[in-house]
Amino acid sequence: MIGQLRVPCAYQGGKQRVAAQIVDLLLEANPGPNTRFYDLCCGSAAVSIELVKRGIESSRICMLDISSWGVFWTAICSGTFDMDVFDQFLSELPGDKRELKAHMLELAALPIGEHEAELYPVLQACSFGGKQIWRNGNRWANACFRDFWQPTATSIRRSPANPMQPSSIELRRRVGILAQHMRGAACLNMDIMAILSNPIPNDSVVYVDPPYQDTTGYAFGFDVNAFIRKFREVSEAPLFVSEGAPLNSDAVLLNFGGAKGGISGIRKGKHQEWINRF
Ligand SMILES: C[S@@+](CC[C@H](N)C(=O)[O-])C[C@H]1O[C@@H](n2cnc3c(N)ncnc32)[C@H](O)[C@@H]1O
Known part of the structure; x- marks a missing residue:
């Protein structure tokens, strides 16, 4: 492990x-x-x-x-670290990757409540280019997220670009092992x-x-x-x-x-x- x-x-x-x-x-x-x-x-x-x-x-x-x-x-x-709260954030992520960016923008626009520790890794995993998202008072700053992108017949890149890296399943797995x-x-x-x-x-x-x-x-x-x-x-x-x-x-x-x-x-x-x- x-x-x-x-x-x-x-x-x-x-x-x-x-x-x-x-x-x-x-x-x-x-x-x-x-x-x-x-x-x-x-x-x-x-x-x-x-x-x-x-x-x-x-x-x-x-x-x-x-x-x-x-x-x-x-x-x-x-x-x-409240794993139930973390699981709740992960379970609310849309199944359709094309909807993830809009969901994250909504989430990042809300005032930061008492679950900064549990929400932050979800935001950061979706951050455009891995750039730092940070707290400014009770708000998130620099919260830019990735679109889901799929290759077209002429694109050089042949694999889709995921809006969340790692996936929510893998993030949960990693955080669970880290917590131990x-x-x-x-x-x-x-x-x-x-x-x-x-x-x-x-x-x-x-x-x-x-x-x-x-x-x-x-x-x-x-x-x-x-x-x-x-x-x-x-x-x-x-x-x-x-x-x-x-x-x-x-x-x-x-x-x-x-x-x-x-x-x-x-x-x-x-x-x-x-x-x-x-
Ligand atoms: C290059 S990153 C560190 C990357 C890290 N070693 C890793 O493996 O992810 C620099 C870090 O310094 C932190 N930082 C910047 N100024 C700081 C300060 N005055 N006091 C404490 N941390 C600071 C930032 O929040 C950022 O996470």
Whole structure:
């Protein structure tokens, strides 16, 4: 079952394709049996999920995200996620994929009630291009959804484009497994700078995945260099920061080829994933 753990859905900047390589580095930095791992700006939690798949007890993981992901993971990790409410949202999705976009637009236009944690993964799974949907007061913002698209005789793409990825059945399956295995992790729904007021033991390993410098479309941000400086004032724990470019001479370019493990090679193409060690 643990091998089937997967992020709930695709997410802009999500690290599922490189999580194995990142986790290799985190584990190598402190393989001790009591090391605590921090996954700051966790989003869909690709890195925390990979840690659990490698056998790290969830109680040794601390996640943090200021967005609705933080609300979702807090509920999942504390066991307060209401699966009945989640099932209700899923059961109300129209069976006809052509009607899904209109349904999601209606849902996203309603004031956010008390079930942000349960509704958010449904919205995010339907988000156009995996872009971040976020909470602004009592309303959803940036809620753009995909149309169902089917190939015509002349289209190059031959398979239909689904308005929800994964499907509602698969989303339910993933969230059910996550609720079992991620329970016990700590999750903080707050600004990353605030964690610096808490003690971060020196035998921890800290990973930060901020919105990349030239990336748009996220609601939240922070000054990564200021974070690194202040972090060093309060903790000696190894710090790893993801970015689309090297930030120091100790940076490692991750391999996007999909191979598990091995860090090597120059990826042809524009997008690069670097992990910077401090
Ligand atoms: C690149 S994404 C992280 C992706 C994540 N590693 C994954 O695998 O899905 C960046 C995340 O940083 C979060 N974020 C941005 N500014 C933040 C802040 N000031 N404090 C906490 N989280 C923040 C965003 O909500 C977003 O989820």
